[in-house]
Amino acid sequence: MADGERASNKQIIFKDYITGFPKESDMILTTATINLKVPQGSNAILVKNLYLSCDPYMRVRMKKFEGSYIEPFKPSSPINGLGVARVLDSGHPNFKKGDLVWGRTGWEEYSIITAPETVFKIHHTDVPLSYYTGILGMPGMTAYVGFHEICSPKKGEYVFISAASGAVGQLVGQFAKLLGCYVVGSAGTKEKVDLLKNKFGFDEAFNYKEEQDWDAALKRYFPDGIDIYFENVGGKMLDAVLLNMRLRGRIAVCGMISQYNFD
Secondary structure, eight states, X not given: OOTTOEEXXXXXXXXXXXXXXXXXXXXXXXXXXXXXXXXXXXXXEEEEEXXXXXXXXXXXXXXXXOSXXXXXXXXXXXXXXXXXXXXXXXXXXXXXXXXXXXXEEESBSEEEESOGGGEEEOOOOSSOGGGGGTTTSXXXXXXXXXXXXXXXXXXXXXXXXXXXXXXXXXXXXXXXXXXXXXXXXXESSHHHHHHHHHTSOOSEEEEGGGOSOHHHHHHHHOTTOEEEEEEXXXXXXHHHHHTTEEEEEEEEEOOOGGGTTOO
């Protein structure tokens, strides 16, 4: 690759901070150009993005805030998130051309990553690379730590997972079944409910949109109460769950998607 070679670079630009539900018009598809060499003396890496992950936490980053573990998106700049990429050029001693990495990158064809410590080198390529945006990436680590480390599950316990067909929830359910727990999940469509029961092995699942009384629904599936609740929704679902928790029950608060569009 010649010094100074430039290439077109499609990007998804975040227009400005938003209120309410995100719309397609809050983002712009544009094409810029990029130099395909890392600046002289920089420890940055230049990558070609292969897979990008769209995750619920990204909605929170679409509004202005301070004091969080992660910063808001920058208006008029490319959206960034987690993804899988191939290194094209490197000024960092730990990365070389051809390396595969996963971590934080831009929603664009090519990215200059100025903080290489935010990406991890992929050593195992005998699985699909897209797995590093799922079970081998952030969703997998979130599910494993949230369930095994935070909830300290035991065989035979009763586990409820909200938003259970999502990237994290579906993994938590499978981890729980492997441990020998009774597992119920909630989701928002018949297709998702069928997926939970027929593919992911949940004992039961229900469509929360078809339930008039979530407290009654939970009592139907958990007559003896809930030992572990993996929380992804918040709001009225959390209110209903709290009425059904057993003594010494544990709740892992992973997300509260029902609240993300409120100001």
